[in-house]
Structure formats: structure tokens, C-alpha cells
Amino acid sequence: MSNESSLENRLRNLEERLKLLEDERAIRQLINSYGPAVDSGNSAAAADLWTDNGVYDYKMSVNEQVVAQQLDKQGIADMLEARLHQTLIHEGAAHTLGPAYIEIRGDKAIATNYSVIFRRIGMSVTVYRVAANRWELSRTAAGWRADKRVNRLLDGSAETRELLAAATMV
Amino acid sequence: MSNESSLENRLRNLEERLKLLEDERAIRQLINSYGPAVDSGNSAAAADLWTDNGVYDYKMSVNEQVVAQQLDKQGIADMLEARLHQTLIHEGAAHTLGPAYIEIRGDKAIATNYSVIFRRIGMSVTVYRVAANRWELSRTAAGWRADKRVNRLLDGSAETRELLAAATMV
Amino acid sequence: MSNESSLENRLRNLEERLKLLEDERAIRQLINSYGPAVDSGNSAAAADLWTDNGVYDYKMSVNEQVVAQQLDKQGIADMLEARLHQTLIHEGAAHTLGPAYIEIRGDKAIATNYSVIFRRIGMSVTVYRVAANRWELSRTAAGWRADKRVNRLLDGSAETRELLAAATMV
Numbered sequence: 001m002s003n004e005s006s007l008e009n010r011l012r013n014l015e016e017r018l019k020l021l022e023d024e025r026a027i028r029q030l031i032n033s034y035g036p037a038v039d040s041g042n043s044a045a046a047a048d049l050w051t052d053n054g055v056y057d058y059k060m061s062v063n064e065q066v067v068a069q070q071l072d073k074q075g076i077a078d079m080l081e082a083r084l085h086q087t088l089i090h091e092g093a094a095h096t097l098g099p100a101y102i103e104i105r106g107d108k109a110i111a112t113n114y115s116v117i118f119r120r121i122g123m124s125v126t127v128y129r130v131a132a133n134r135w136e137l138s139r140t141a142a143g144w145r146a147d148k149r150v151n152r153l154l155d156g157s158a159e160t161r162e163l164l165a166a167a168t169m170v
Numbered sequence: 171m172s173n174e175s176s177l178e179n180r181l182r183n184l185e186e187r188l189k190l191l192e193d194e195r196a197i198r199q200l201i202n203s204y205g206p207a208v209d210s211g212n213s214a215a216a217a218d219l220w221t222d223n224g225v226y227d228y229k230m231s232v233n234e235q236v237v238a239q240q241l242d243k244q245g246i247a248d249m250l251e252a253r254l255h256q257t258l259i260h261e262g263a264a265h266t267l268g269p270a271y272i273e274i275r276g277d278k279a280i281a282t283n284y285s286v287i288f289r290r291i292g293m294s295v296t297v298y299r300v301a302a303n304r305w306e307l308s309r310t311a312a313g314w315r316a317d318k319r320v321n322r323l324l325d326g327s328a329e330t331r332e333l334l335a336a337a338t339m340v
Numbered sequence: 341m342s343n344e345s346s347l348e349n350r351l352r353n354l355e356e357r358l359k360l361l362e363d364e365r366a367i368r369q370l371i372n373s374y375g376p377a378v379d380s381g382n383s384a385a386a387a388d389l390w391t392d393n394g395v396y397d398y399k400m401s402v403n404e405q406v407v408a409q410q411l412d413k414q415g416i417a418d419m420l421e422a423r424l425h426q427t428l429i430h431e432g433a434a435h436t437l438g439p440a441y442i443e444i445r446g447d448k449a450i451a452t453n454y455s456v457i458f459r460r461i462g463m464s465v466t467v468y469r470v471a472a473n474r475w476e477l478s479r480t481a482a483g484w485r486a487d488k489r490v491n492r493l494l495d496g497s498a499e500t501r502e503l504l505a506a507a508t509m510v
Binding site for chain 2 (some may be wrong): 007011014015018021022025029031032035036037039040041042046052078089090091092093094096097098099118120123124125127
């Protein structure tokens, strides 16, 4: 190989590897901005973490009944403006998202992590909700955004275990 | 553009982008070393995460009164050596800091994250304190250091929500 | 210095610095995949995060007695298949691992972080176990793997504080 083509190969190799690390940082930034957005009441910013056709798919327990939700972008903003969430953040809540296992393939990525919501009740703080999350992401003109976030309670169900099983490294 | 200038542009571009990722790693390292430093009783190392003129600005509830603190570097070390913190770590405590949303502009950076302190009481562990953190950081000759850390309880106050609102991605 | 050697130096410098960031990402991926592996019941994948001679060294409290464990790779898989862990994940558990402070020296690395296990009991979630972790890692032909993971309860003991003290940045 000539020196010139070898040089070109090394530069391209560096550029590709660097791009992957930048993609990973962008995805971490997206995930790490979710909690501050929803806990500060910045509902539009939170909804804008999804693509225009994005979906937030979650299940919650209400009076021991599991209720499934499939929210589109407007539905996410509406849910964050509704009474339940507003009460939560005005009493004091932290939507904490842990470090994610992130797989990137070109313009698509999957990130898997845990979320823990802490809720203030009077002078004490309680663990309100612990869940597993699967983020399906796309590179868009505006940067990485979520096509779908699936959130499942750590309730021992096969469905939640399967969501987590897909994040295996080896 | 000649081959040579094009080559120079690509190298400079790589160098700048790599520097940003290295800066981000250095800031993550700083934040991730705080918990181990204070939980191990390594008070000097914890204080050294701040610049010489650095400030730790936090509020705590004492008997349902909120007490504001503005500690300088020596004040941070003193607080960590004082009875309250020493009791905490000798009974068993974990000052956990979550993944941060990090914005870097040249030699300055802002990082926003949640902190959760777990405290051992006998054979059980309790959630002792959940807070939002804003880290204002500078590049120094010794690496990145904190000019200011603002820590506010997740208590539903407008002040805490505003701290988090500043971390919005989009 | 000639242009050519200067160019070679810049390329090598970029390649080395990029490799360190890639190593750090690989180590974060390893740690972030542990929780999903064990909570999904993927015991073989969890055990494969260790090298062939790897050890998981942990202490647990059983009826107020501290029991020390030194598990090899098969022992890790067996522990995860045993009744205690299977009960935990079928009732609902989240083995969350926080962001790690990571030092890399060539083909060896040390990562230090906190782990918090949340456990579902009926309709509520409790903090089941909070611990400090020291991961001793090696680069292998298959990527980074753990030679040893030491896990110690945040119980106020000198041993746990010493584990954390080793992670000091400055």
C-alpha cells in the first residue's frame, strides 16, 4: 500500500471511530436530559426528545390494576402537563435514569437502562417507581431522537425480563 | 483546496472533537470520584475537586427548617470532618451521583445531575437525601475543577425546578 | 522535525487517545450490561463478563451474620440460578449500577462504583442492598473482562471505606 492510501485509511478509520463515540455521547445526553426536563416542568423539551412519530409505551399500576399507555409526542406533553405529574413535581420528585447499555448500528441505536423515581412525601423521600427502559433511537437532522421508549415496571413479569435480556453484551 | 490543507483541516477537526470527548470524560471522572472520596473519609481529596476559590452552595433541612450553606474549599473539608458527616460514614452511607448532562464551552462547563444519599440504619438502608446538582466547572492547570456546585433538595420548590430547567437539551 | 514525522506523531497521538476512550466505553458497557443480564435471568451472559479465572468476591448479611463469598465463573452462574436470586427476579428486582470512576493503564483497568438493588415486595419497592464495587479488569482477545469484582456493603466498615478510598482522583 502506498503511503498516501495508508494515510487516507488511517484518517477514515479515526473519523469513523470518533463518530461512534460522539453518537454515544449524544445518546447519553438525550437520556440524561429527560429527568431534568420532566422534573422542571419543561414538558415541551421532554416531548422533543422523541421523533415526530415517536411513541412512549409504558405500563403503570393504578389501584393494583396494570394500565397500558401508548403515547404519541403530543400525548407525552399532555401527560406531563396533567394533574398527576404536576402534583408529583410540585411536591418534589426526581426521575433518575441510570447509565445505559448502548448499541449503535449506523443511524439506529438501542439503549437499555433502569429508571428510579423518588418522590417526596412530607419530610421523607420514598422510592415511587423502579422500571426497565428500552430506548429505540434514530439519527435525525436535529440529532439523535427516540422513536420509541418502552418502560416496564420491575414486577417480576416475563415481559420485563425479556426487555432486559435483549441488552446482553456477550 | 490543496491536499495538504485538506489534510491539515481533517487532522485539526479530529483533534478538536477528540478534545471535547476527553473533556467530558475528565468531568465525568471528577463527578464520579466525589462519592468515593466523601464516603471513604478522604476529605482533602473531596475538597480538591473544587478550584481554590470554589464554592459548595447547598441547602439542608434541619428540624423542618431549611438552612443555606455557602462553603469555601476549607469549609468543605471542615464539613466533611465534622461530626454529622463522620457519623454518617461510620454508620454506613453512599453518596451516589447519577449520570450528568454536560455542556462544554471551551474552558468552561456546566454539568447537571441528581444525587441520592443512602444511609444505613441498623440492618436496613434508607433514602436519606435526594437532590438536584448544578456543577459549574473550569479547566485549570491541574485539570477540570468545580468553581461552584449548587445542590438543592427535590422539595418541589421553584428554585430546584429552575436549576433543572437550565439543563434542557433542545 | 520534518512534516512527515510531525504528521506521523499527530496520527499516533490521535490513535492512542481514541483507543483510551474506546477502552473506557467498553468498560462502561460491561458494567452497564451486568444488571440487565442478572435481572433477566441470563446467568451465562452475566458470568461471561468475567475472565476464565475471574472471581466475584462479596459479603452478604444473612440473619445479621456476614457471610464471605469467593465465587469463580461457574460459581457465579450457579449463584444466579439458585433459589435466592431466582426468587428475587421473579418477584421483581433491579440490580442498578451507578456511573464508575475508571482508571485505565494499558491492558488493565480499575473501575469503582456503587450498586443499589431495589426489590419489589407486593405493591411497594424497597432498597434491598447498597454496596461499593471495585472492578479489576483486563483486556482479553474477546474484549474487556473482569478479573475480580469486590463488592462490600456500605456498612460503615473500614474495609468498605478503604475500597472507596482507592478511587480518589487527586
